[in-house]
Amino acid sequence: MNAPGTEDAARQARGLAIGLHLNLDRGPPVDPGFPREWRTVDGGLAGARVAGLPADVVEAEALAQLERLERLLGQAATHLDVHKHLHRHPQVLEGLSRVARRAGLPVRSIDADMRGALRARGVATNDAFVGESGETAYWTPERFRAALAALPAEGVTEWMCHPGHLPQVVTTRYAAQREVELSTFLDARSREALAQAGLQPTDYRVLTRA
Structure with a gap:
């Protein structure tokens, strides 16, 4: 949702089953309140520091990206997943799970441990x-x-x-x-x-x- 060509891609994807591929690794944050101390030197997202992101920061950015997706598509997302599977980090998983519960959306799990952690938080998963x-x-x-x-x-x-x-x-x-x-x-x-x-x-x- 924060990459070049997002608007054009959204126009082409309308009517398809589209989930949010949450990006915390590169590019500018969508949330205007994304803390400066967690930005890279060029003002971008946390990148290599993602593992330490507080759950509250992840939650706010995930919600901002989700809202932008649904605004551009004109329809609800089908699920949430994360670029580079960064929700393997506990705080990222926690922040993402809060948004998933609020929106009533499933989250992609990549292994049994992640599957168990999501379900323990009341989040549906594959x-x-x-x-x-x-x-x-x-x-x-x-x-x-x-x-x-x-x-x-x-x-x-x-x-x-x-x-x-x-x-x-x-x-x-x-x-x-x-x-x-x-x-x-x-x-x-x-x-x-x-x-x-x-x-x-x-x-x-x-x-x-x-």
């Missing part, structure tokens, strides 16, 4: 999680089939993915890999494999309806 980004593309056709075979027998599993085209403006280590993932998920054989496994693609709204 039952399992698969996905990563690295030097090579994560979602190749081969890994897609292997992940299908290894899925739990029940529950909601998030498949985190980064499909897209080569970035034209920003620099990122995950670039050409995005096109591999896009090809994997658009392949008709992937849809066929899901159907054969008896799996139903969904989004985080399934947790708020439960």
Whole structure:
């Protein structure tokens, strides 16, 4: 919500199931009251100091980013997650959980410990999680089939993915890999494999309806 092109992206995404990808790592804060002592030298977000952010600061920034998302989209977010999984830090998780409870939104969990911590705070979350980004593309056709075979027998599993085209403006280590993932998920054989496994693609709204 604080990156270049946010408004244009929101226009293109209207009508889709969109969650807040909370950014505490870079760029200017959305909350005008974000404390100066937690900003970087150029006035940006906490960056490497995120682990020490007080829960109150996280809560205020998460709420500001969520409100901006819903204003730009003209619809409610479906869930909350955090760039670089920074809610693995206890204070970030606490601040995010407060906003999630207030908004009645699920939060992405990436492991059993985070899942337990969220549920202990009264926050809905996914039952399992698969996905990563690295030097090579994560979602190749081969890994897609292997992940299908290894899925739990029940529950909601998030498949985190980064499909897209080569970035034209920003620099990122995950670039050409995005096109591999896009090809994997658009392949008709992937849809066929899901159907054969008896799996139903969904989004985080399934947790708020439960």
